[in-house]
Amino acid sequence: MTHRTLAVVSAGLSQPSSTRLLADQLAAATRDELARRGHEVELRVVDLREYAHDVVNNMLTGFPPTALREAIDAVTGADGIIAVTPIFSASYNGLFKSFFDVLDSGSLVDRPVLIGATGGTARHSLALEHAVRPMFSYLRAVVVPTAVFAAPEDWSDGTADGALRGRIRRAAGELADQVERRPPASGPADPFALTTDFLQMLDRGGDATVS
Amino acid sequence: MQFGVFTVGDVTVDPTTGREPTEHERIKAMVTLALKAEEVGLDVFAAGEHHNPPFVPSSPTTMLGHIAARTERLLLSTATTLITTNDPVKIAEDYAMLQHLADGRVDLMMGRGNTGPVYPWFGKDIRAGIPLAIENYELLRRLWREDVVDWKGRYRTPLQSFTATPRPLDGVPPFVWHGSIRSPEIAEQAAYYGDGFFHNHIFWPKEHTQRMVALYRQRFEHYGHGSADQAIVGLGGQVFMRRNSQDAVREFRPYFDNAPVYGHGPSLEEFTTETPLTVGSPQQVIDRTLGFRDYVGDYQRQLFLIDHAGLPLKTVLEQMDLLGEEVVPVLRKEFASMRPAHVPDAPTHASLVAAAGGGKDSTVHAVDDVTGKAPEVAR
Numbered sequence: 001m002t003h004r005t006l007a008v009v010s011a012g013l014s015q016p017s018s019t020r021l022l023a024d025q026l027a028a029a030t031r032d033e034l035a036r037r038g039h040e041v042e043l044r045v046v047d048l049r050e051y052a053h054d055v056v057n058n059m060l061t062g063f064p065p066t067a068l069r070e071a072i073d074a075v076t077g078a079d080g081i082i083a084v085t086p087i088f089s090a091s092y093n094g095l096f097k098s099f100f101d102v103l104d105s106g107s108l109v110d111r112p113v114l115i116g117a118t119g120g121t122a123r124h125s126l127a128l129e130h131a132v133r134p135m136f137s138y139l140r141a142v143v144v145p146t147a148v149f150a151a152p153e154d155w156s157d158g159t160a161d162g163a164l165r166g167r168i169r170r171a172a173g174e175l176a177d178q179v180e181r182r183p184p185a186s187g188p189a190d191p192f193a194l195t196t197d198f199l200q201m202l203d204r205g206g207d208a209t210v211s
Numbered sequence: 212m213q214f215g216v217f218t219v220g221d222v223t224v225d226p227t228t229g230r231e232p233t234e235h236e237r238i239k240a241m242v243t244l245a246l247k248a249e250e251v252g253l254d255v256f257a258a259g260e261h262h263n264p265p266f267v268p269s270s271p272t273t274m275l276g277h278i279a280a281r282t283e284r285l286l287l288s289t290a291t292t293l294i295t296t297n298d299p300v301k302i303a304e305d306y307a308m309l310q311h312l313a314d315g316r317v318d319l320m321m322g323r324g325n326t327g328p329v330y331p332w333f334g335k336d337i338r339a340g341i342p343l344a345i346e347n348y349e350l351l352r353r354l355w356r357e358d359v360v361d362w363k364g365r366y367r368t369p370l371q372s373f374t375a376t377p378r379p380l381d382g383v384p385p386f387v388w389h390g391s392i393r394s395p396e397i398a399e400q401a402a403y404y405g406d407g408f409f410h411n412h413i414f415w416p417k418e419h420t421q422r423m424v425a426l427y428r429q430r431f432e433h434y435g436h437g438s439a440d441q442a443i444v445g446l447g448g449q450v451f452m453r454r455n456s457q458d459a460v461r462e463f464r465p466y467f468d469n470a471p472v473y474g475h476g477p478s479l480e481e482f483t484t485e486t487p488l489t490v491g492s493p494q495q496v497i498d499r500t501l502g503f504r505d506y507v508g509d510y511q512r513q514l515f516l517i518d519h520a521g522l523p524l525k526t527v528l529e530q531m532d533l534l535g536e537e538v539v540p541v542l543r544k545e546f547a548s549m550r551p552a553h554v555p556d557a558p559t560h561a562s563l564v565a566a567a568g569g570g571k572d573s574t575v576h577a578v579d580d581v582t583g584k585a586p587e588v589a590r
Contacts, residue, residue, distance in 0.1 A: 060476035063415055065485050192422040194395040194430070198403035201345050201396060 001038045002184050006030055007078035008045045011085040011096035012118070019118045020047060022150045023084040026116055029172035030082065030179075037180060044074040048095050055095065058102040068102075076107040077188040080114070080179040081141070083132070087119035091131040100135065104191060108141040111185075112178035114171050115147045122151035144174035212546045213557055214539045215255025216248055216531070217290040217447065217514040220268035223521035226469040231521075234267050240524045241268070245278045247528055249285040251535025257288035257320065257514055262296075262329050265471075272305040279313035286559070287313055290409075290447075290514065291322025291390045294351070295343040296333035298367060303354035303375040310380045315560030320388040320409050320445075321348060323397075335366070341396050342366075348387075348400065355384035358575050374575050381570030386558040388445055388512075391423065398423050402430030407443035407557065412487050412503075413516055414472055420446065420487075421506040428508070443557055445512035446503055449488045452533045456491035462526075463490045470520035493537040500538075501545055509550045511557035513542070 008027045012019030023045075031041040048055070054068035064072055075081060085096035100108075115132045119125070128147040136143045148171050154164040218241055224231040232240070245256040256278065260271050268274060275287045287309070292302060302319075310317045323340045324330070330337045346364045353360050354375040363369040379385070388407035391397035392415055401408040408427040410420040424444055431442035451466075453459035460479065467479045467490075482488055489499040500513065515534065518527040556562070564570045578584070 057477045057481070061414065061473045061482075063419070063485075065477065065481065066416075191393060192395050192419075192426060194399055194426060196396065196399070198399050198434075201341070201399070202349065 004079040007075040033176040080112040084116040087124040114175040125149035146171035213254040217257035222265040225521040257290040294321040299347040299351040318386040378573035382573035398427035405436035409445035412447040444510035466520040
């Protein structure tokens with residue numbers, strides 16, 4: 001039995017939000033799956049709407065305000081991430097992208113991620129594959145094979161059912177697998193940690209470590 | 212403890228009038244600021260170095276040399292000198308020359324520069340910023356400390372039998388600070404040499420400053436220069452004051468809202484909470500500044516940024532009066548009363564000469580290539 005944390009990032013803009021609803025269902029399914037395997041799971045929900053101003057301020061000033069810093073630490077320090085966005089204009093929405101843009105480079109390397117999206121029609125579903133998955137690939141995160149898209153018809157009776165329920169369960173199982181095969185995360189990386197000493201730096205010459 | 216001002220040298224529209232100063236006006240205003248610093252009893256004036264609009268100070272030693280001639284006791288410094296894109300040979304020459312002209316009232320702060328396009332204009336690459344800072348500074352130290360240098364590195368043409376002239380005044384190179392906001396390698400570099408470490412402490416949360424200074428102090432002790440609390444620390448700071456704090460906020464807000472770097476982003480109130488910016492009465496500035504000590508320990512130099520974002524010169528000079536008359540005298544007294552005896556002052560030319568066992572002329576006299584004879588010199 002280990003203690004595991006899942007960060008749940010939702011970029012839904014309306015309240016209530018179908019994006020948040022999908023995120024919650026993915027989170028509950030993953031939590032249940034990990035619990036079934038004997039892990040204690042802590043969920044940390046980051047509703048990006050609450051940080052919209054902070055994210056823009058971070059872009060302009062180069063540092064996250066305190067509340068956003070805590071949200072970023074929750075995401076970059078989690079054992080697994082569930083990231084869900086509404087599809088706008090054939091891609092993730094700007095808030096979703098902006099949040100991942102302000103993370104320190106390298107902070108999601110080898111981090112298991114389950115991606116999900118919502119949209120006004122099922123014809124948007126491949127945006128997960130051509131936009132969301134490549135972004136996380138660039139960040140060198142490990143995106144599980146099943147990406148979950150929920151169209152209006154998936155919510156038609158007010159609950160996730162049938163095909164959507166099945167996809168959620170499969171994706172949650174894949175995320176649980178990835179989380180389980182890694183040791184518990186040691187929290188967010190410390191950008192101020194010294195990873196070298198001066199004599200090494202003098203010898204190393206041109207090997208740039210840019211920070 | 213030393214108190215002073217540092218200036219970026221930005222040419223920025225005054226958002227309350229729409230007027231943009233000329234480069235000439237801005238350059239003259241920077242000189243006026245320096246003269247005012249001496250007049251109101253501050254210790255240090257430091258100028259930035261930039262090579263792109265909207266900044267004017269591309270040639271710091273020209274300006275500092277002029278200011279040196281018009282002041283008596285003001286210490287002249289930089290914020291920062293670009294150790295990455297400048298040739299270390301030219302830095303050695305320029306600042307040794309300035310040191311002579313200013314009779315030793317000179318030190319420098321090394322910085323990397325964070326504007327990507329500037330690097331290739333000088334044949335460099337920002338991705339090699341840290342290795343450039345390491346190699347160039349190591350060479351600079353040798354050029355000031357060894358009369359004849361043979362050298363080969365990765366980033367500039369080799370040197371054979373090279374003598375940087377003039378030699379440092381009294382045989383003692385200027386004291387050097389290293390500035391960095393969040394690169395632990397630079398704190399390590401400052402600690403290794405026992406140089407000073409300066410944190411910008413303006414645009415960033417205090418946690419950046421706290422972590423970087425703590426690392427520098429720890430490594431300073433590790434390298435045997437003294438105990439951690441004896442390391443030489445400098446901080447920036449940004450203030451705007453009026454007797455009445457509401458007046459300060461009202462007057463500064465349009466400058467804040469439109470300022471380069473953070474303008475059109477967080478509110479004045481948010482930024483005041485998240486960073487060391489203080490807008491208010493002189494007493495509020497005193498209280499906030501004394502609080503810096505709580506997270507960096509006893510430190511040696513405090514520089515304020517007060518002339519940016521399009522603030523008119525008249526306003527800036529009023530700020531200088533408040534600093535000199537009301538704020539700095541109290542800070543001097545309070546910081547001194549809290550500082551333990553074993554914590555040193557920032558080195559000055561006089562203290563470095565004393566530590567070297569007295570000044571000595573270090574002129575290197577030319578030798579005839581054929582006969583090997585040196586001319587007779589007055590010794």
